[in-house]
Amino acid sequence: MPTPGPLIEMRGITKSFGAVKANEAVDLSVAPGEILGLLGENGAGKTTLMNVLFGAYAPDAGEILIQGQKVRITSSADALAAGIGMVHQHFHLAPRLTVLENLLIGIPGKSGRLDRAGGLARLAEISRQHGLTLDPDLPVSALSVGEQQRLEIVKALFRGAKLLILDEPTAVLAPREVDGLFSALRSMAAQGLGIIFISHKLNEVRALTHRCTVLRLGRVAGRVDDPANTTSAEMAQLMCGHEIVPPARGPSTPGAAVLTLDGISTSKHSGTVLRDVSLAVRAGEILGIAGVSGNGQRALAEVISGVRAPDAGQMTIAGQKVSRFSPREVQALGLGRIPEDRMTTGLVTNLPLADSMVLPRIGTAAFSAKGLLKPDAIRAFAEEQIKAYDIRCPGPMTRAGALSGGNLQKALLARELAFDPKVLIVSQPTRGLDIGAARFIHEKFLDMRAKGCGIIVIGEDLEELLVLCDRIAVMYEGRIVGTLDSADATIARLGLLMTGAEGHS
Amino acid sequence: MSAVFEQIFQVGFLAAIIRIATPLALATLGEMFSERAGVLNLGIEGIMLLCAMTGFTATSLSGSLWLGVLTAVLTGMLMGALHALFTVALGLSQHVCGIGVTLFSSGLAYFLYRLIFGQQSVPPSIKGFQTVPIPILSDIPVLGPAVFNQFALVYVAIIAIPLAAFVLYRTPWGLSVRMVGENPRAADSAGVSVIATRFQAVILGGALMGLAGAFLSMAQFNAFTFGVVSGRGWVAIALVVFGRWDPWRSAGAALLFAFVDALQLRMQASGLGHIPYEAFLMLPFIFTIVAMAVMSRNAVAPSALLKPFRREER
Numbered sequence: 001m002p003t004p005g006p007l008i009e010m011r012g013i014t015k016s017f018g019a020v021k022a023n024e025a026v027d028l029s030v031a032p033g034e035i036l037g038l039l040g041e042n043g044a045g046k047t048t049l050m051n052v053l054f055g056a057y058a059p060d061a062g063e064i065l066i067q068g069q070k071v072r073i074t075s076s077a078d079a080l081a082a083g084i085g086m087v088h089q090h091f092h093l094a095p096r097l098t099v100l101e102n103l104l105i106g107i108p109g110k111s112g113r114l115d116r117a118g119g120l121a122r123l124a125e126i127s128r129q130h131g132l133t134l135d136p137d138l139p140v141s142a143l144s145v146g147e148q149q150r151l152e153i154v155k156a157l158f159r160g161a162k163l164l165i166l167d168e169p170t171a172v173l174a175p176r177e178v179d180g181l182f183s184a185l186r187s188m189a190a191q192g193l194g195i196i197f198i199s200h201k202l203n204e205v206r207a208l209t210h211r212c213t214v215l216r217l218g219r220v221a222g223r224v225d226d227p228a229n230t231t232s233a234e235m236a237q238l239m240c241g242h243e244i245v246p247p248a249r250g251p252s253t254p255g256a257a258v259l260t261l262d263g264i265s266t267s268k269h270s271g272t273v274l275r276d277v278s279l280a281v282r283a284g285e286i287l288g289i290a291g292v293s294g295n296g297q298r299a300l301a302e303v304i305s306g307v308r309a310p311d312a313g314q315m316t317i318a319g320q321k322v323s324r325f326s327p328r329e330v331q332a333l334g335l336g337r338i339p340e341d342r343m344t345t346g347l348v349t350n351l352p353l354a355d356s357m358v359l360p361r362i363g364t365a366a367f368s369a370k371g372l373l374k375p376d377a378i379r380a381f382a383e384e385q386i387k388a389y390d391i392r393c394p395g396p397m398t399r400a401g402a403l404s405g406g407n408l409q410k411a412l413l414a415r416e417l418a419f420d421p422k423v424l425i426v427s428q429p430t431r432g433l434d435i436g437a438a439r440f441i442h443e444k445f446l447d448m449r450a451k452g453c454g455i456i457v458i459g460e461d462l463e464e465l466l467v468l469c470d471r472i473a474v475m476y477e478g479r480i481v482g483t484l485d486s487a488d489a490t491i492a493r494l495g496l497l498m499t500g501a502e503g504h505s
Numbered sequence: 506m507s508a509v510f511e512q513i514f515q516v517g518f519l520a521a522i523i524r525i526a527t528p529l530a531l532a533t534l535g536e537m538f539s540e541r542a543g544v545l546n547l548g549i550e551g552i553m554l555l556c557a558m559t560g561f562t563a564t565s566l567s568g569s570l571w572l573g574v575l576t577a578v579l580t581g582m583l584m585g586a587l588h589a590l591f592t593v594a595l596g597l598s599q600h601v602c603g604i605g606v607t608l609f610s611s612g613l614a615y616f617l618y619r620l621i622f623g624q625q626s627v628p629p630s631i632k633g634f635q636t637v638p639i640p641i642l643s644d645i646p647v648l649g650p651a652v653f654n655q656f657a658l659v660y661v662a663i664i665a666i667p668l669a670a671f672v673l674y675r676t677p678w679g680l681s682v683r684m685v686g687e688n689p690r691a692a693d694s695a696g697v698s699v700i701a702t703r704f705q706a707v708i709l710g711g712a713l714m715g716l717a718g719a720f721l722s723m724a725q726f727n728a729f730t731f732g733v734v735s736g737r738g739w740v741a742i743a744l745v746v747f748g749r750w751d752p753w754r755s756a757g758a759a760l761l762f763a764f765v766d767a768l769q770l771r772m773q774a775s776g777l778g779h780i781p782y783e784a785f786l787m788l789p790f791i792f793t794i795v796a797m798a799v800m801s802r803n804a805v806a807p808s809a810l811l812k813p814f815r816r817e818e819r
Binding site: 077 | 688
């Protein structure tokens, strides 16, 4: 088979933000029919590079060639016209408009009117070609996350994209949906489309892509010509510049139960309600809660954190019955929590970091007296934690929102662990963190486990749960549908449970 | 009470509803376009007042009613552009800028009016729009004389309602307006200019507010007074919510409000008991508050309303 000329070529792309070189002399090319993996840690410059390609940033130096022709891309409209389509990590859809309306946006009409008929025909054609079916008249809010992603892909194809960029597309999908996505992407590639697949899940990159470009600190750290036959460890080393050893989880010596839930049910709230959930976490044990996002994990975390009172069932922390379900009560009983969304329920982005770090305990004698804050004590506490956890920031009075995700997560962890919780509940502990920061967080969990803390990790990343947890419970539609010892658990078995395919076990 | 009900079904009463509803419907459609694109325009009250003044003045000086209407519409567009400059281009607070535009426009209207007409014992007036019966349609019993024997600007409003619905739901531009009001980032990544679309929608909204102002000073009162708008702009903002940001429902909301207003006028006239007339004046506003309280529970505003769009933010 003759090698076709590249569909798209980026040559010597350099882009600086102030003193920071986000991209430096980056070369990248994609041939028609090729799936290119773009790998790199957070801050390696993947997003900047793709934003240059999609017209959001103008590069300081370098050029972009499409089918050998030099082009200038200064807006997303230019990129679309050049045949570049992008599926962002956070979907660019209007939830209250219909599927068809989301497709027709920005498409010139027919004699001044929206071209509904033309749109429907084009949608049907794309659906047939790649097996991407969608109901054109449903509002986007009625679609599942997987379907919304499908719509984003269809949107790019609808506009005649020859090159499709997908930014961490599998982060939001269940294992089975990932398979569907991959087969659609392979079908598109087979028909001559170029695809750039951005991910940090190395096994997915190895399964899907034909070639990989690895970025580190804004430069190309290396290229992988045969991802399928390259080990994850080798790729991780390219990404980080040094070897990454997964944390070793020693044998478990669990003690008495520190948290029990017995027949917990909730109702009357948005999202999935809990149905008769019972579980126990023992001292010195890490329990994982797996499940496709939206199967009751949020309600579970809210009940355990004391934010939401259940309608039925009982909960104990360290043997004490929880009666009022308030954050203050469960915290007093020895519960620490790291919420799912660092920016909204974790801390206050517009306040100094120090304030956020003492917020849950602001009323305790350590940080206030006679109704007045003790600013010196607050500051001293924050400084101490910043040092202990190597939180990179100018100081404790920095606005919390200015910190990177990894540093925020460290700050939240420091805040909870400083008070030696008996139980720790964590949602999505390493979402959006790079390998180094994730590694740090994992080590802290294992330290706490060794000290006899019971930890619940709610997560969607099955590989992470398998490495970290002693047992893994799977949630489906608000129930615990199975609990596996991690020695017996495999991604396949968990995936099956997550889709509700296997009954109670 | 029975006398009141008899009057409801009189042609004159129906015609009064249509007349009262016209400026409200035009202003409500204007506010709706602006909000659909994600921009709350609290400048509406002042813009209507200024447009009532400029329209009246242009007609008063030139003698041409349509030149007055055109002046009012252009004034509205200009003030819309001013509001968009602050809120869309500069991304400032829509509440603060809107109130600023209202205060500025009102002050400017008073100032220019005094400058041009001075202090007169009898306020100047113009020969305003006259009713124009539409052949055939005006012969329909009851409905004909009530709806089709009206001022030309009433017909403009009646045409504006389906036209607004068509533009909003059936044209690419209307889809862009709805998209930038729901998820500007989605519109931007589809190659639609959020800034330009919002500017256009706010300016179109200003034009409709201008028409509403022109109606007040050139068809309804045929004079400009400082109380010519008297809260109709604020009511329009409530009617947009009441009409759930939809042209048809918004027009319906304007009609309903006009019904209550016409009713209280009749009740005043019929001199029910010894109730002071001010009590009746409150009726439409009490109705507005109650209607808002009931309707706004399920009302879902455009997601990006009040949110400025800056591209570099990720």
